[in-house]
Amino acid sequence: MLIDSYDRVVDYLRISVTERCNFRCQYCMPEKPFSWVPKENLLTFEELFLFVKVAIDEGIRKIRITGGEPLLREDLDKFIKMIFDYAPDIDLAMTTNAYLLKSTAQKLRDAGLKRLNVSIDTLKPEVAFAIAGKDVLKNVLDGVNEALAVGLKVKVNMVPMKNMNAQEIVDVLEYSKKRGMTIRFIEYMENKFASKEISGLKSDELLSMLREHYEFVDEGYDGASPSRYYKMSDGYRFGIIEPYGDDFCKQCNRIRLTAEGQLIPCLYFDEALSIAKSIKEGDIVAASEVLRDVVKNKPEKNRWGGEDGEVSTRAFYETGG
Numbered sequence: 001m002l003i004d005s006y007d008r009v010v011d012y013l014r015i016s017v018t019e020r021c022n023f024r025c026q027y028c029m030p031e032k033p034f035s036w037v038p039k040e041n042l043l044t045f046e047e048l049f050l051f052v053k054v055a056i057d058e059g060i061r062k063i064r065i066t067g068g069e070p071l072l073r074e075d076l077d078k079f080i081k082m083i084f085d086y087a088p089d090i091d092l093a094m095t096t097n098a099y100l101l102k103s104t105a106q107k108l109r110d111a112g113l114k115r116l117n118v119s120i121d122t123l124k125p126e127v128a129f130a131i132a133g134k135d136v137l138k139n140v141l142d143g144v145n146e147a148l149a150v151g152l153k154v155k156v157n158m159v160p161m162k163n164m165n166a167q168e169i170v171d172v173l174e175y176s177k178k179r180g181m182t183i184r185f186i187e188y189m190e191n192k193f194a195s196k197e198i199s200g201l202k203s204d205e206l207l208s209m210l211r212e213h214y215e216f217v218d219e220g221y222d223g224a225s226p227s228r229y230y231k232m233s234d235g236y237r238f239g240i241i242e243p244y245g246d247d248f249c250k251q252c253n254r255i256r257l258t259a260e261g262q263l264i265p266c267l268y269f270d271e272a273l274s275i276a277k278s279i280k281e282g283d284i285v286a287a288s289e290v291l292r293d294v295v296k297n298k299p300e301k302n303r304w305g306g307e308d309g310e311v312s313t314r315a316f317y318e319t320g321g
């Protein structure tokens with residue numbers, strides 16, 4: 001079991017399989033980055049799998065594939081199958097923009113993927129264009145329908161922004177509810193890569209807008225998730241994620257791996273250790289030492305809430321959110 005120095009069990013590994021993306025979301029990657037990680041620096045799926053086996057053997061029980069856009073990476077279903085065959089019981093999930101999901105959902109499900117978190121910020125084609133930089137909505141909604149049809153469990157992530165999609169929070173909630181998908185509203189998190197024009201809706205603003213339509217009670221955090229959940233009178237639950245908060249850090253169970261093998265102990269801190277060399281040399285003893293070091297060095301919590309108004313220096317598309 002992996003236990004950090006604050007006695008938290010670390011059993012959740014988020015793997016960003018690529019930082020590339022087919023969208024240019026205003027809050028994440030409005031411009032094509034100046035440079036991508038060169039392809040030769042990316043860990044291959046065989047190399048990533050070698051690390052995944054080490055991580056599972058050490059106690060990881062939940063793996064989320066993310067990016068950039070993970071579906072851009074060729075043969076992703078084969079990577080998922082490798083993980084599933086090695087440990088069928090682990091919680092195997094992915095976060096995606098759904099654009100390529102219509103043609104891939106069945107393959108992913110057959111490979112062993114269990115859950116999907118899909119980003120849906122709007123149900124209006126022109127707003128989707130304004131956010132993602134291209135005409136994406138039809139593909140996204142078709143992708144979600146297909147994922148549900150093949151039996152994947154789906155959650156929706158929405159980042160509400162003023163003068164953009166904030167007026168749609170009820171519509172996107174209703175869309176999700178009708179399809180049995182939990183929606184989580186994510187507070188926009190400032191970062192140095194995002195468009196400077198964005199003004200995100202804060203959780204208190206969101207809650208008062210939702211109160212005009214619904215009655216609900218605060219159910220608090222659910223396990224180690226950074227989402228706070230609210231239960232409506234008909235039993236439907238929605239979540240709000242305040243990434244700048246730190247209440248949920250007490251339960252933090254996660255580390256992150258980037259596509260080039262940087263193992264990140266905490267989203268806030270710049271520190272990371274690379275597993276690339278040990279994995280490329282097939283040295284699993286060294287890789288598990290790096291893993292244990294990263295876990296041991298997990299900080300207690302982020303410091304975004306401080307008075308100096310710090311913003312994230314990490315790119316979401318690099319860490320996978």
Ligand SMILES: Nc1nc2c(ncn2[C@@H]2O[C@H](COP(=O)(O)OP(=O)(O)OP(=O)(O)O)[C@@H](O)[C@H]2O)c(=O)[nH]1
Nearest residue numbers: 095117155157186225226241242243244254267321
């Ligand atoms: N501050 C902070 N925010 C996080 C962390 N993990 C996730 N988030 C936020 O939550 C958002 C949604 O994360 P997802 O990729 O859907 O994953 P998840 O919330 O772990 O998903 P579940 O396993 O379904 O609970 C991210 O984009 C971040 O904004 C974290 O460790 N710290």
Ligand SMILES: C[S@@+](CC[C@H](N)C(=O)[O-])C[C@H]1O[C@@H](n2cnc3c(N)ncnc32)[C@H](O)[C@@H]1O
Nearest residue numbers: 027028067068095096097119157188189316321
């Ligand atoms: C970086 S994306 C990677 C996976 C996939 N491309 C997608 O969009 O779902 C993961 C999550 O990060 C969220 N995200 C990206 N930039 C953000 C920001 N500045 N503030 C809050 N959430 C953000 C997205 O909405 C998405 O739900």
Ligand code: SF4
Nearest residue numbers: 021023025028068097
């Ligand atoms: S949020 Fe996801 S879909 Fe949007 S640009 Fe970032 S990685 Fe791509």
Ligand code: SF4
Nearest residue numbers: 249252266267301302
């Ligand atoms: S901010 Fe750091 S400590 Fe807090 S939940 Fe995220 S990764 Fe864990």
